[in-house]
Structures are given as structure tokens and as C-alpha cells.
Amino acid sequence: MSAHPRGRDPRPPGAPALRLRDAGLAFGERRLWTGLDLDVAPGEFVAVLGANGAGKTSLLKVVLGQRPLSAGTIEVAGRPVRRGGRDIGYVPQQRGLEATTPLRARDFVRLGLDGHRWGPLLPSRRADAAVDRVLAAVGATSYADAPVGRLSGGEQQRLRVAQGIVGDPALLLCDEPLLSLDLHHAQAVSRLVDRCRHDSGAAVLFVTHDINPVLPYVDRVLYLAAGRFRIGPPAEVMTSTTLSELYGSPVEVVESGGRLLVVGGAAPSPHPHEEVSS
Amino acid sequence: MTTGIGWNDVFDFRDYGALLDLVHNSLYAGALLGLVGGLVGVFVVARDLPFAVHGISELSFAGAAAALLLGVNVVLGSLVGSVLAAVLFGVLGVRAKEHNSAIGVLMPFGLGLGVLFLALYQGRSANKFGLLTGQIVAVDDPQLLSLAIIATVVVAALAVVWRPLLFASLDPELAAARGVPVRVLSPVFMLVLGLAVAMSVQIVGALLVLALLVTPAAAAVRVSASPFLVPVLSVAFAVTAVVGGTLLALGSSIPISPYVTTVSFTTYLVCRLVGRVRRPAARPATAVPDAVAPRR
Numbered sequence A: 001m002s003a004h005p006r007g008r009d010p011r012p013p014g015a016p017a018l019r020l021r022d023a024g025l026a027f028g029e030r031r032l033w034t035g036l037d038l039d040v041a042p043g044e045f046v047a048v049l050g051a052n053g054a055g056k057t058s059l060l061k062v063v064l065g066q067r068p069l070s071a072g073t074i075e076v077a078g079r080p081v082r083r084g085g086r087d088i089g090y091v092p093q094q095r096g097l098e099a100t101t102p103l104r105a106r107d108f109v110r111l112g113l114d115g116h117r118w119g120p121l122l123p124s125r126r127a128d129a130a131v132d133r134v135l136a137a138v139g140a141t142s143y144a145d146a147p148v149g150r151l152s153g154g155e156q157q158r159l160r161v162a163q164g165i166v167g168d169p170a171l172l173l174c175d176e177p178l179l180s181l182d183l184h185h186a187q188a189v190s191r192l193v194d195r196c197r198h199d200s201g202a203a204v205l206f207v208t209h210d211i212n213p214v215l216p217y218v219d220r221v222l223y224l225a226a227g228r229f230r231i232g233p234p235a236e237v238m239t240s241t242t243l244s245e246l247y248g249s250p251v252e253v254v255e256s257g258g259r260l261l262v263v264g265g266a267a268p269s270p271h272p273h274e275e276v277s278s
Numbered sequence B: 001m002t003t004g005i006g007w008n009d010v011f012d013f014r015d016y017g018a019l020l021d022l023v024h025n026s027l028y029a030g031a032l033l034g035l036v037g038g039l040v041g042v043f044v045v046a047r048d049l050p051f052a053v054h055g056i057s058e059l060s061f062a063g064a065a066a067a068l069l070l071g072v073n074v075v076l077g078s079l080v081g082s083v084l085a086a087v088l089f090g091v092l093g094v095r096a097k098e099h100n101s102a103i104g105v106l107m108p109f110g111l112g113l114g115v116l117f118l119a120l121y122q123g124r125s126a127n128k129f130g131l132l133t134g135q136i137v138a139v140d141d142p143q144l145l146s147l148a149i150i151a152t153v154v155v156a157a158l159a160v161v162w163r164p165l166l167f168a169s170l171d172p173e174l175a176a177a178r179g180v181p182v183r184v185l186s187p188v189f190m191l192v193l194g195l196a197v198a199m200s201v202q203i204v205g206a207l208l209v210l211a212l213l214v215t216p217a218a219a220a221v222r223v224s225a226s227p228f229l230v231p232v233l234s235v236a237f238a239v240t241a242v243v244g245g246t247l248l249a250l251g252s253s254i255p256i257s258p259y260v261t262t263v264s265f266t267t268y269l270v271c272r273l274v275g276r277v278r279r280p281a282a283r284p285a286t287a288v289p290d291a292v293a294p295r296r
Helices: A056-063 A105-114 A125-137 A153-165 A183-200 A240-247 B016-022 B024-046 B050-070 B074-092 B096-120 B125-133 B141-170 B172-177 B182-204 B215-223 B229-250 B257-278
Strands: A018-027 A030-040 A045-050 A071-076 A088-091 A171-175 A203-207 A220-225 A228-232 A251-256 A259-264
Touching: A018 A056, A030 A071, A030 A220, A030 A228, A045 A056, A045 A183, A056 A071, A056 A171, A056 A203, A088 A153, A105 A125, A105 A153, A105 B141, A105 B172, A125 A153, A125 A183, A153 A171, A153 A183, A171 A183, A183 A203, A220 A240, A228 A240, A240 A251, B016 B024, B016 B229, B024 B050, B024 B141, B024 B182, B024 B215, B024 B229, B050 B074, B050 B096, B050 B125, B050 B182, B074 B096, B074 B141, B074 B182, B096 B125, B141 B172, B141 B182, B172 B182, B182 B257, B215 B229, B215 B257, B229 B257
Parallel strands: A045 A203, A045 A220, A088 A171, A171 A203
Antiparallel strands: A018 A030, A018 A071, A220 A228, A251 A259
16 A cells, blocks of 8 residues: 555545435434435535434444445545545544653654554655645644653644544544544634635544534534434534424524524433533 | 672673673573563553453463463463453453542462462472573573564554544543544553563562653653653663663573663662652643642
8 A cells, every 4th residue: 555545546526525325323222323325526624513323423434334234325535434445534532642652743643644554663755745834834833852751732733633544534523522622722723623624525423512612614514413414504504493403492593603502402302512612 | 609699790890702602592582582672561551450450461471470480481371361460350340540449358378379370380499580580591492482473562562542542641521522533442551461471470479560661651651751862761671670780691501580670670760769859749830820720
């Protein structure tokens, strides 16, 4: 495998970054969602919102190939998903790394490129070039050689974005990457993800419990609740009417100071939304 | 000669050349051990498994003691004991947190069994003690050969799994998302660890295996964050500790282990000091205003 997956195995042109057809997911009797049709175009920013337990994380696991669909089909960049597929970049939640982690920032980012490959880890000029490029893209060049375990949470999260895009993916999966970041860093990382999708043409599937930091960039929202879902631009989905319908109980969307607050929607899963963030 | 304990019991370098001839096998064994211990240690530290190393070494000791009692090959005995322990720990839990109580339960049982076997053993008492505290001139040609074979297997296995194992050790969730077979690598590493421990028990004894499988790597990560340099330093520290410790132990009637552990510990102290000087706790601020992000 090379540092540039596209050169090795060209993606089918014109294929959506992500395509779900009549997709359903169930755990035994409990159905999380069914009949999900979704095409995410290259470069599109889709936020995935919804109650806890509505299946946001499970959706990510399906896209990552870690869990099969109960029904329907899923394709990433025109190909069926498989575990560890190179078409996907992944940005997880911020988790602190041990101070003595034997990696510099650049090595940490490089794991996103070829960390899965067998054999010893050796210096590689080609990997260095790719890593330098994304380090510059996320504004992390100044601490490229610093021990990654000694960087701040915000710096580490920038590196995780770099790690996600270094393999030049068709789809960037973000799993609550703003969790445990303060508002300033949450906004900075959101801006970064937005710029990266413009630069690389990768689509973004952004799972979050709070839409506000990414609201300026979101093209469409996939809102999962109570075994149902709604897809559309934020202005259509994030309304009291739509969400009340979705939850089957009164929900109010309040706009306050440019921020959207979702109030109510308690049934059937308790406390679906963390309305107020940081 | 003096009565009681004198300096000459700790260091006595008369006839050193003649002694050196007697122990060249031990020096080769020590170098192999340093190589294996230094490399495996990188992952022991990254995966937070020092306690597992200790647990495996006690069961390895029980295996070796059983072999001594039964009159079969001691290397084989310690190998069986440690691989059995490694597999058990691997089955009982993937993460360090799940491991620890299982290890805490099995370790004293293994130690107890080992003591029982030694008590029943009627042979030379030096053999008994050697299993716990290490022995120096005891490495014969067949034993060296078996150590070399184990070392080859360990190094070859590590060479194959190195990169994904490092990824899986440092960031398991992300590694899994990238398609690294995290659940397969974990028992594979435990097996490699079992082999490395079985080797170490032969030389430094069951009680002090940690000095070879943990201390050198723990020292290395204090002075470097480069994934290329850390294994090199770790191996260098481990080889220095075993070979250096062996050379020092030659001139004494004391077992090898205190020398090895002292060299190893000294390296660690120096590395901590160097790390403290080179890398003050508070990193100077970078161009990016990142200050208050919480850390877990």
C-alpha cells in the first residue's frame, strides 16, 4: 500500500462518499432505525444528531465496518464497507495520552497513514511528506516534533484531525471530536474540519450532541430519535415542529444568541439532549 | 581474609581473566536477554503490563521448579509455566485493568507451587536459589542454544507485529477503527511476553525479571519520544544492565541479580534526571493559543 491510496486503487468516479439504502439496524427485538436512505456527496458536511441510544455511535460502527447492518446496504466511495477500509478517515473523541507515550506529534499523525501495516516502524520520507502536509494544514507544524503526550487537549485534537485526513479519505468520520474541549477549541476544531473538507473534497459525517459549534458549516442534519430519523438542512430539521414529530412528544427549538437549544423530547429515551454546552 | 562480610565479597577482581573464560556463555545469554527484554519492554510499558510480567515470572518459576523436581529440562519447565500464565492472563482480560486481579489471584498460587516443588527437590540447593535470584555460571551450551532459539522467535514475531502492535497499545480504539486486529494482537503479545519472561527467569531469576522487562523501557521513554529511538535506547539499557551486571557479579560470591538490578535502576534514575532537565514539566507556549483544554 502506498501513502496515496488513490494512486493504488482509484475510487469509482462520481460515487457518493457514503450511500445507505434502506438501511436498518436492530439489536434483537430493539430496532434503532430502519429504512434509512442517505447519499452524502463528496465535500458535503453532514451532522448526525439525536438522543443518547438513538444509534449515532452504532451508525459510525456500521460505516467503519465494525458492525453489520440488519437490513439494507452501505457503500463508501462506491464500494461496500470493510473493516479498516482506506476510504475512511476517523477522528475520535479527545482522550488524553500518557505523558510518556513514545510518539512525537508527527509519529502520532503518521499512525493514521500506515499504523495498521505489518512490520517494523521505520523512518519513511514518503510518509514524512504526507505528514508534513497535513500538519501544516491543521496548523500543528510548530509542535510537530514535540512529544504528543505533553501537548494540550486542543493540540492533540488538532493532531487527531490531521491523523484522520492524512490518508486522503473520501469520508471523514468524526465521533464527538469536540467532547471535553472548551468552546474556543471546539470552534477551532470545527473550523479546521470544515477547511479540510474544502481542501481535500472529503465528505464529513460528524456525530455530535451539540450542533452549535458546527452549525455554520453543516449542509445537512441527520437527526435520529425514537427509532425514526429526519434528514435535511438544519433550517428544516432543527425546528420545533419537525423534532416534535420525530420524538412524538413536544419539543421546542429555541434560538438564542445565534445558538440553537433543543428543549424537551424526553420520551421515549430519557434526557435525549444536552441542551447547554460548555 | 577477613571474617564476616567484607568488601571482597562484593567486589573481588583477582583471576578475573580466568573467570571471564568460564562465563562467556552467560555473557552471550545476557546480550540476548537484553535485546529481547529491551524490545518487549517497550510494549510492557506502553500497554501498562508490569504487573503481568511479575505474575508470569512467578508462574514461570513454578514451572522451572517443577522441571527441576521431575528431572526434566528447566528451560522447558519455565517456558511451559510462563506461556501457560501468559495465555491465562490473555484469556482472562484484554486490558490491564481486567488483568490485574486475575494476576493477583494466580501469582501467589504459582509462587506457592514453586516453593513446594523446591522443598521436595533433593538436589543441589544452588539450583533452587538460582531460579529466584538468578545464576551466572550456570548457562551451558544447550541452554544457550535454547535461549537463542527463543530470542529469535521473539524478535521475529515482534518484527512482524511491531507497528500495528504499537498503534494498538497506544490508541486501541483508533487502531480498531483503522482495521488493526486489536483482539488478535493482544494474546499474540502475551505469548511473546511469556517467552521473554521464561528467558529472563533463567538469568536474573523470577523475582527480578522486572528489572529487564520494565526498567530499561521505562527509562527510555523518559528521555525520548521518538518511536525509532525508544526501542534502541531500551535495548542498549537492558544489554548494559545484564552484561554489565554479569561482569560485576563475576568478582563476588553474591548472585547476579543485585548487580543487574542496580545497573538497571541507576540507568532509570539518570534518565529521569535527564528527562527532567531537558523537558521541564510546563512546556513553553506555542504559537497556537491552546491553554485550557481539559485532560483526562
